[in-house]
Amino acid sequence: MPSQSLRNTWLIIKREYLERVRQRSFLVLTLLLPAIMIGAFVIPAKLSSMKSSTKQRLVVVSSTPQFGEIVRQQLLASSKSEESSATDKDKGDKDLDESTPGRDYDIEIDANSSDAERAVLRNRVTSGEIDGFLWMTDDAVAARKVTYYGRTAGGFMGNSWFKDQLDRAILLRELAQRGVNDTQAEELLKPVKLDTVHLEGGKETKANDRGMFFAVFGMVMLLYTAVIFYGVSVMRAVLEEKNSRVMEVLLSSATATELMAGKLIGVGAVGLTQIGIWIVMASVYALPALAASSAGGEIHIAPLTLAAFALFFLMGYLLYSTIYAAIGAVITSEQEGQQLQFIVILPLIISVFMMGPVMHAPDAPVAVWTSMVPFFSPVLMYLRIAVQPPPVWQIALSLFLLIATIAGILILCARIYRIGILMYGKRPTLPEIVKWLKYA
Amino acid sequence: MNTIELNKVRKSYDEFVAVDDLSLVIHPGEVYGLLGPNGAGKTSTLRMMIGITVPDSGTVSMFGEPLRRAHVERLGYLPEERGLYKKMKVLEQLVFLGELKGLSARDALQRSQQWCERLGLKDWTGKKVEELSKGMQQKVQFIGAVVHDPQFVVMDEPFSGLDPASAVVLKDAFIELKNAGKTLLFSTHRMDTAERLCDSICLINHGRAVLEGDLNKIRAGYGKRNVQIKYEGDSRFLKDPKIVQSSNDYGNYVEVRLAPGADPQELLKAATACARVSKFELMEPSLEEIFLEAVGKANA
Numbered sequence: 001m002p003s004q005s006l007r008n009t010w011l012i013i014k015r016e017y018l019e020r021v022r023q024r025s026f027l028v029l030t031l032l033l034p035a036i037m038i039g040a041f042v043i044p045a046k047l048s049s050m051k052s053s054t055k056q057r058l059v060v061v062s063s064t065p066q067f068g069e070i071v072r073q074q075l076l077a078s079s080k081s082e083e084s085s086a087t088d089k090d091k092g093d094k095d096l097d098e099s100t101p102g103r104d105y106d107i108e109i110d111a112n113s114s115d116a117e118r119a120v121l122r123n124r125v126t127s128g129e130i131d132g133f134l135w136m137t138d139d140a141v142a143a144r145k146v147t148y149y150g151r152t153a154g155g156f157m158g159n160s161w162f163k164d165q166l167d168r169a170i171l172l173r174e175l176a177q178r179g180v181n182d183t184q185a186e187e188l189l190k191p192v193k194l195d196t197v198h199l200e201g202g203k204e205t206k207a208n209d210r211g212m213f214f215a216v217f218g219m220v221m222l223l224y225t226a227v228i229f230y231g232v233s234v235m236r237a238v239l240e241e242k243n244s245r246v247m248e249v250l251l252s253s254a255t256a257t258e259l260m261a262g263k264l265i266g267v268g269a270v271g272l273t274q275i276g277i278w279i280v281m282a283s284v285y286a287l288p289a290l291a292a293s294s295a296g297g298e299i300h301i302a303p304l305t306l307a308a309f310a311l312f313f314l315m316g317y318l319l320y321s322t323i324y325a326a327i328g329a330v331i332t333s334e335q336e337g338q339q340l341q342f343i344v345i346l347p348l349i350i351s352v353f354m355m356g357p358v359m360h361a362p363d364a365p366v367a368v369w370t371s372m373v374p375f376f377s378p379v380l381m382y383l384r385i386a387v388q389p390p391p392v393w394q395i396a397l398s399l400f401l402l403i404a405t406i407a408g409i410l411i412l413c414a415r416i417y418r419i420g421i422l423m424y425g426k427r428p429t430l431p432e433i434v435k436w437l438k439y440a
Numbered sequence: 441m442n443t444i445e446l447n448k449v450r451k452s453y454d455e456f457v458a459v460d461d462l463s464l465v466i467h468p469g470e471v472y473g474l475l476g477p478n479g480a481g482k483t484s485t486l487r488m489m490i491g492i493t494v495p496d497s498g499t500v501s502m503f504g505e506p507l508r509r510a511h512v513e514r515l516g517y518l519p520e521e522r523g524l525y526k527k528m529k530v531l532e533q534l535v536f537l538g539e540l541k542g543l544s545a546r547d548a549l550q551r552s553q554q555w556c557e558r559l560g561l562k563d564w565t566g567k568k569v570e571e572l573s574k575g576m577q578q579k580v581q582f583i584g585a586v587v588h589d590p591q592f593v594v595m596d597e598p599f600s601g602l603d604p605a606s607a608v609v610l611k612d613a614f615i616e617l618k619n620a621g622k623t624l625l626f627s628t629h630r631m632d633t634a635e636r637l638c639d640s641i642c643l644i645n646h647g648r649a650v651l652e653g654d655l656n657k658i659r660a661g662y663g664k665r666n667v668q669i670k671y672e673g674d675s676r677f678l679k680d681p682k683i684v685q686s687s688n689d690y691g692n693y694v695e696v697r698l699a700p701g702a703d704p705q706e707l708l709k710a711a712t713a714c715a716r717v718s719k720f721e722l723m724e725p726s727l728e729e730i731f732l733e734a735v736g737k738a739n740a
Contacts, residue, residue, distance in 0.1 A: 008540060015536050019528060245523040249584065251492045252517040253540040255509075 008254040009262040016237070016266025021273065030274050034281050059121060059133035061110045062141075067173050068109035071136070074169040075105055078161075113137040125151055134166075141170060216355070216383050219309050222275065223316050223378060224348055230271035230317070231324035231344060235337050237263055238328030238417065256418035260410060264321055271317070308385040308395075315402050316378025320344050322409045329417040347375035354380055362387045372398050374405035441504040443468050443592050443623040444489055449498035451484055458484035460647035461498070466625055466640070468591075471618055473638035473655075474627040475731065481647035482627040483520060486596050489625070490517050502592070513542050516585035520596040522577050524569045530580055531556070531565040534587055541588035548587065555583040559609060575606030582610060586617065593617060595626040599633055611637070631727040643731050650734040659724050662733075666723040667696045667704060673715030683707050697729070 020026055058075075062068035110117065110133070121133045132150025140146050146166060168189065175185045241247045250259055323344050331337045354376060358367040362384045371380040372394070381398045384390050444466045451459040459481045466472045474482050487493045488500055491512050502511040525533055531552055538548030556565050559579045569577060578601070585593055598614075599607050614637065618624060628634055634641060641658070643651040651658055670693050678687045678694065683706050685699040698704060704722055711717050725733075 004542075011536065011539050015528075019525070023527075241525075244526060245519050245521045246525055247523070248487075248492060248519040249517060249523040249537065249581075250540070252490045252512060252515070253537070 005255070005258055008258045009265075012250075012254065012259055012262025013266040013269065016263055017269050020233075020267065020270045026270070026274070030277055034278060034285075056132075057106045057108070057130040059108045059110050059124075059130055061113055061117070061121070061133055061135050061137065063111065063113050063138040065109055065111045067136075067138075067141070067169075068111070070173055070176075071134070071166065071169040072107045072109060074165050074172070075107060078165050078168075122149060125149060136166075144170075216359075216386050219313060219382060220352060220355070220379055223313055226271050226275060226313075226317050227320040227324075227344065227348065230267055231321045232337075232341075233270075234264060234267045234321045235324040235328035235331075236334065237267060238325050239331060239334065239337065242329070242332075251418070255414075257411065257414040260325060260414045260417055264318065264325060264410075268317060268321055304389060305386045308382050311399075312378045312382040315399070315406070319374065319378065319402065319406050319409070320348070322406060322413055326409065326413040326416055329413060348379075351376045351379035355383055358383050359387055362390065368394065372401060374398075374402045377402050441468070442466060442501075443503065444625070445501045446485070446489070447499045447501075449485070449488060449495045449500060451488060451493065451495050458647055459488070459495070462644065462647065462649050463498075464642045464649060464652050466623060468623050469618070469621050470623060470639040471614075471637055472623070472625045473634035473641040474625065474644065475629070475631060475634050475641055475727070476627075476644040476650075477629055480629075480644045482629075482644065483596055484647075485644070486517075486594055486625075486627055490515060490594055513588075514590055515592040515594060516541075516588065516590040518581050518585040518593070518595040518598055520600070522569075522574075522581060524577060524581060524584070526570040527568055529566055529568055530561065530572070533569060534580065534583055537584040538587040541590075543588050551587050551589070552583065555587060559583065559613065574601055575603050578602055578606065579610065582613065586613075590622070592623045593625070595624070597628055598626050599628065599630065631731060635727045641727070643734060645731075645735050651730065655727075658730065662725045662730055664722050664724055665698045665700075666725050666729065667698065667707060668719065668721045668723055669694050669696060669711060669717060670719035671711060671715040671717050676714050677707065677710035680710060683710060697725075 060068045060071050062071065108130075110121070113135075118135065121130070124130045125132055128151070132148055135147040135149065148162065171189065172182075172185055175188065176182075180188070241250070247259075254262075327337055327340045327343065331340065354367075354370050357364070358371065358380050361367055367380070367384060368390070370376050371384050371390075373380075377398045381390075381395065385395065389395075442465050446462055446464050449459055449462045450457070462481075462485060474485060476482050484493070488495050489502075489507075491507055491509070500507045502508075503514070505511070528536075531549070534552035534556070535545065535548040538552060539545055543551070553565070556562050559582070561576060561579055561583075564572060564576060569580060572580065578598070582595075582598065585595065598610060602610065614624065626637075635655075638655050640654050641651070642649055672692055675689060675694070678684050678689060678696065681699065683699055683702045684696055685702075686697045688695045696707065698707065708717070708720055711720070
């Protein structure tokens, strides 16, 4: 009676889904997680990109006032240009390797480089009159050893920006001394912009490294989060039914396989709904910014990669949830479940460890074969598709193995489920579980 | 056509034999009691009857055919402990259970509402199960077992943990089903409950049937060999082994089992000789005594 089976499974899916989605905790989690994400990433980023209300007051001590002026111009121009290039298409690259304090500067030039003056400046810093001073006498510059005295150390990133500006100022001066004019100097100092071209089936696609990085790690993170969140709720759902003996009532109406499949799909759908809501929220929030920063196709994800993402994410989710359901059928309390969670976590962690080697050599035998193993393939086969699409037969084989494993575990679980739920008391040992499998 | 028939059914879990060569027959329209002490194998037997577990050997047939999935739709099951989703609302839960048994959503809703009204749960249909008292939860569980109007209702310890008022409501619903021609099977370790409700019984102990069949016939087979005596004074009359086989003395009230072939009048004479007797009544044996005796014989 396949139609009755489908009907039962559908009823169980419906109950599982509606019960969960209607719970207040679903709504809370759906709203809370984005709030936490915003709290954890966006607010600090916003804060640090906000200009401090007060200007930084610096003193540049230079024996040659003209050079002091070059440094001043360089610092001012650079902090200004950073501001105006917020929507610049280079920004995407820049903000990863360079960070500017993003502040306004009030820079004073001091030609007096005596020790007495240094003591005076130190006092001014201590009293808070100025934020710091740069000690760059001609000797210091010649020795390329400049000292910054400041109330705050300025932070590592700030220092590197600072140093870059000083290097540039010194270079500009040196060039000027060698008779190179400003325009020529700018020309000479123009930084390199590295484009990488990704060859995919003979066609070139634009630089892809960052897109791939995000696509792969995004998927792994999403899979990990979903498995941890919803896998555990599958486990709990099974455990709860067992403890309340709802199972007996249900088993007098439906088969264990129907129950199991319904539960997995129901809870799974809840997870997907939640993730879907988050993705919509994230795109509404982040898309404009993303569109602005990735103009020119910086973050490019191939359609094949996207399709693989959806497919392998679903498969991985299903596989790991099934394992969780089996854990739920075996255990008698949630504490026991926690001890057994390594069964799920371990393959996920191994997958993450394998990502490096696979990314570097996606064709190497070790990559090919680990990406066939069902417990790793959701991450690794997907990674290979994203890095360099493997032959179709390999994708097909890995998918086949994955689906077969899911079906196998599902049937096995239904058996453990069926017997396990009717046994109470202590957690069964492995030999006992094997015995149960024979009973069903 | 028998509603259900077990033929030499055996079920063991590892070394432990829960049900051992059990055979029984339940006829349509009767109230059948599966009796026995805790751990006798009652629940294991019921589970095999409703297809949750499969016997290691022997056969289970329902409505004259080997037990199939389709039969299960025609039966209702009430498990021993509350088998309900605690966080689910009463009415939604009942509709879900009804639908699983093949009712349309509309029928399931309508019948659940009718039953709730009948058992006094009308004001609780929108509440979560966990907010209900134990007695009310048991009523919900009962409705869950009968909402699809099954021919055959199987109940595991339906009266355990119920307050007297709820027990009466449930008993009335029970009788109503019986009058409507349904076959009812329930397990209990309370002999007095079974005694009042059952047409037929099966007494099991250590997984084996000790007694099986029509309750009245079983009783008649044991004869009126029990006497209740209220007395004041000396209880020496209980010591004569020619008259008294065994006695259960409460001080001024005693239940006596007569020795085989003994005349009750002899006992009365002996009693009045040494004590003041205010009550002397010949009784049919209680199910409990029958059980104890049968078990004693089986063990001997």
